[in-house]
Amino acid sequence: MTRHADAIEALSHLDQRLDPPGNVLEAARVKDDQAWYREWEADPEAFWERAADELHWFERWQQAMQIDGSSHRWFVGGRTNLSYNCLERNIERGLGDKVALHAECEDQPPRDYSYSEILEQVSRTANVLRGLGVGEGDRVVIYMPLSPEGLFTMQACVRLGAVHSVVYAGMGEGALRHRVEDSGARVLVCADLTYRRGAVVPLKPIVDAALAGLEQVEHVIVWRRDEATTLAPGELDFERELAAAEPACAAVAVDAEHPAFMLYTSGTTGSPKGVVHVHGGYAVGVHLLMTHYFDVGESDTWWSTSDIGWIVGHSYICYGPMMAGATQVIREGAPDYPDAGITWQLVDKYSVTALFTAPTAVRMFMRAGEKALADSDRSTLRLLFCAGEPFNPEAWLWAAKNLAPAGHVVDNYWQTEIASPMIGTFACMQGRPGWAGRAMPGIKLKVVDEAGGRMDDGEGGTLVMEQPVPWMMQTIWQDDERYQSCFSERLGGYVTGDIAVRDNEGYWAVLGRSDDVLNVAGHRIGTADVESSLISHPAVSESAAIGLPDELKGERIKVFVVAANGYEQGADLSDELRKHVSRELGPIARPSELDFVDTLPKTRSGKIMRRLLRARELGLDEGDTSTLED
Ligand code: AMP
DSSP, X not given: OHHHHHHHHHHTTOOOOBOOOHHHHHHOSOSOHHHHHHHHHHOHHHHHHHHHXXXXXXXXXXXXXXXXXXXXXXXXXXXXXXXXXXXXXHIIIXXXXXXXXXEEETTEEEEEEEHHHHXXXXXXXXXXXXXXXXXXXXXXXXXXXXXXXXXXXXXXXXXXXXXXXEOOXXXXXXXXXXXXXXXXXXXXXXXXXXXXXXXXXXXXXXXHHHHTTOTTOOEEEEEOSSTTOOOOTTOEEHHHHHHHSOSOXXXXXXXXXXXXXXXXXXXXXXXXXXXXXXXXXXHHHHHHHHHHTSOOOTTOEEEEOSOTTSHHHIIIIIIHHHHXXXXXXXXXXXXXXXXXXXXXXXXXXXXOOEEEEOXXXXXXXXXXXXXXXXXXXXXXXXXXXXXXXXXXXXXXXXXXXXXXXXXXXXXXXXXXXEEEEEEXXXXXXXXXXXXXXXXXXXXXXXXXXXXXXXXXXXXXEEEEEOSOOTXXXXXXTTOHHHHHTTEETTTTEEEEEEEEEEOTTSOEEEEEESSSEEEETTEEEEHHHHHHHHHXXXXXXXXXXXXXXXTTTEXXXXXXXXXXXXXXXXHHHHHHHHHHHHHHHOGGGOOSEEEEOSOOOBBTTSOBOHHHHHHHHHTOOXXXXXXXXX
């Protein structure tokens, strides 16, 4: 815990406070976050009913909430549809001709879509899927870049009551194959390629390798962006199928607790887990926080720089902005290509009012310097949100001064399992670099020590959520036992896996993981995933992965490898092993450093002591080594 003790000590010396500018405060939907929190506390059921009343229900619920330990059900008996709430609901309110989406791409002309046009495309896509036998509860794997077509496919699935599983189109063949197998999907929708940093990145060969020999997948639909891409027998052409499909498809009224999607994330052990979110509670939570925390309404232009492969891209690209009736910008490609000014020129072009990005991106812009901002004024930006990893004060202050000079820069904290913010700085709150903000209504948090004892304000420990919220995962796909294991009786609730501290103003700072999960450029990677990928290579007999601090990415991966007999340890093998991880898991998981070692430090029960490897690397105190075997 030494590294966190230092971080807490450092926090106590941070005293910068950034007041929200007058216009931001004036426009803020929530003028007093604590009063709003108390509204929830006073009568949770009435609070959630009011939030749910903003959305469309084919049938109203009988009971707003049923919580029993880790099991939680929301809007019980209600029937709704997440896609209806994004599309028809807005069209019925007169927003049909409003531009919902400005789609930019590094290498393609921009395209705009109104709410009505999106409804038509989503309906066509849904009809194509239905024609292949996809119905309620069926899983569809989506391996597509951030694009209108990707969003249409996601919405098409939930429209039918099918369950999408988006796999980030930067993941490798091993990761894709595991997700396809685990979901039991019979249909996969992919693109043949994507564009990144001026290069064409082929995706279809990764799909082909991932599906080789897998009989389970009966239909592959390919969005062909390059006419030269050939289809194998039985594969379908996305655009051709859409053109031939009926343009209308009614949304299926599903039970509020019916799964909408699953999204895999890394844990400390085993393989990545498919986190399941449902139509009712998820929609209510995402809509409530889109409008009340992110402060986005019909007059806003929103831009999230995430990707549909991550939870932010589900909640705050595919669903949240459309539920709020906003206009949004998406862009396929790198935020600093062709140069670091592009993001900000597009903010001006579309008069973006609220932007959501990650600390890693801010650090990248900071490195590019103020000159990249010379041809934009960013004067429309009211709010700039960051999430995904600890937001270091230096980057926060730089962003406040340079990126959103007329706006408010704020942090928020959440995770794949809890699909919307748990903690955040509201538009009406003082920004305090280093501190993520205060808890959202519904979120009751505590910091505990290893025995579950509650820590005082100012003391660091494990962050525990005491009771579920509507936007919390319902279960883990086909592994409810693993879902249950995310809760601890000893610690008294859902264990976030993070270390946090609260101060006497109710502000929380989240300092990093308490478990063996790494956070590289805001993306969660399990040490277990990297290690099992390495072990799948014949040259590796044992391996350990750790995270080391990285100025740009927050953390970078270092691995220790015990080579198998007969393999020559050297630069060639090191290269080959790092490439192997990249091929299997995707380039974000590629280790930056690899050391060959004779043995790994282990406890007597055989657990690798990653903590010790990390302490040695960083020259830190090695802590308690009494359980070390050797
Ligand atoms: P993911 O599930 O991939 O979205 O990753 C969630 C994890 O990212 C959390 O459990 C934290 O470790 C980290 N995280 C997200 N947002 C923040 C934040 N604002 N401050 C600190 N850590 C964060």
